Structures are given as C-alpha cells and as structure tokens.
Amino acid sequence: MPDIVSPEVRSRIMARIRGTNTKPELTLRRSLHALGFRFRLHDRQLPGKPDMVFPRYRAVLFAHGCFWHGHDCHLHRLPSTRTEFWAAKVERNRLLDARALDALDGLGWRRGVVWECSLRGRSRLDLQDVIATCSMWLRSDIPRMEIRGRE
Template identity: 70%
Template structure:
C-alpha cells in the first residue's frame, strides 16, 4: 500500500519527531526533580547519551519509546509498508542500546529503562508508582531497573 502523503510531507512529519525532551522524559524529569533528585540531561560524555544522568548515584536512566526501540508491547506495531527498512532501523536501535548498556556497565554505571508503555496506553502504571520505583532504585545499589506496562 502506498503512503497517503507525499515523500516531502512524510519527511517533514518524521523530522518533527523528537529524540530529546519527549513527553515520557519530561514526566520523569518533573517527578524525580520534585523528589529532590538532581541530574544531567543527555550527557554525551557517556555511551548512549542517557536521557537522565544521576552522577551522585552513578546511575543512567533511559526513557525509551516502545516503537523506536522495538519493545514487545501493544504500542509497537511494525509498519506494513517498507517493512525491511523499519526492521533494519529498529534492530540497529536495539544494537546501539545493547552496546551503550555494555559500555556503561563496564564503566560501573547503573542502568535504568522506563518504557513508554509504563506511562501511556492501556497498560500504563500509576505515575506516582513509576516515579517511586525510579526513586527507590536510585537510592538503592541495584545495578538495573526496567519499568514496563502491565
């Protein structure tokens, strides 16, 4: 099936999709800042340029979009057009994530991932619960955190 908009329009639409300051990231930032946590944003000195970096806690937190990172949930659906392109793109994103996590672990950073489905959609969790889980993890010495929808 052909795209319903022109290539130029699709290109403009796709260029408008943010990679930083996304809504899930902003929700996490606001909630954790309100609890007194201080962090750096998208620190390019670290592998994977984590969304939130907590130097005091030696922790990096990623807010992953379920589509772009190929999460196995109801928010991810492989497009029916240009399937090979999208599979390649999403698999590359997964590979980049895996390399970044390995490099961060090698540098003794703790890694947290909050999936978009935990914050929106039919499987979302209560926002206070997500923020509390992140807060508890930051205060602990657990090496990893993953929060996904129910």
C-alpha cells in the same frame, strides 16, 4: 505500496519526531526533580547519551519509546508499508541500546530503563508507583532497573 503523502510532507512529518525531550522523558524529569533529584540531560560523554544522568548516584536513566526501541508490547507495531526498512531500523536501535548498556556496565554506571508503555497506553502503571520505583532504585545499590507496563 506507495506513500500516501508527498516526500516533502513525509519529510516534515518525520522531522517533527523528537529524539529528546519526549513526553515520557519530561514526565519522569518533572516528577524526579520535584522529589529533589538533580541530574544532567543527554550527556554525550556517556555511551547511549542517557536521557538523565545522576552523578551523585552513579546512575543513568533511559526513557525508551516502545516503537523506536522495539519493545514487546502493544505500543510496538511495525508499519504495514516499508516493513523491511522499519524492521531493520528498530533492530539497529536494539543493537545500539545493548552496546550502550554493556558499555555503561563496563564503566561502572548503574542503569535504568523506563518503557513508554509503563507511562501510557492500556498497560500503563500508576505514575506515582513508577516514580517511587525510580526513586528507591536511585537511592539503592541495585545495578539495573527496568520498568515495563503491565501485560
């Protein structure tokens, strides 16, 4: 099925999709900063370029978008056009995520993932609960954390 917009318009639309400073990421950053947590952003020295790096706690936090990272929730639905392209793209993102998380484990970093569906959509959790969970995890010695929406 052909695209309904011209290649120039499609290019403009796709160029506006951010890889950093997304709404879920900004929500987490503001809330954790308000609690006194200090962090670095998008550290290219670490595998996967984590969204937030907490050197004091030797921990990293990723704010994953459910579509782009292939989460198994209601927010991840492949487009009906060019399905093979999108499936391959999402699968590659999953593979890169797995490699980055394994590499972070090998380097001794604790890692957390907050999925977009926990912050928005019909399965979202209370923001204060998400932030409290992140805060408790950061102050603990638990090596991994994942926050998913309720389903």
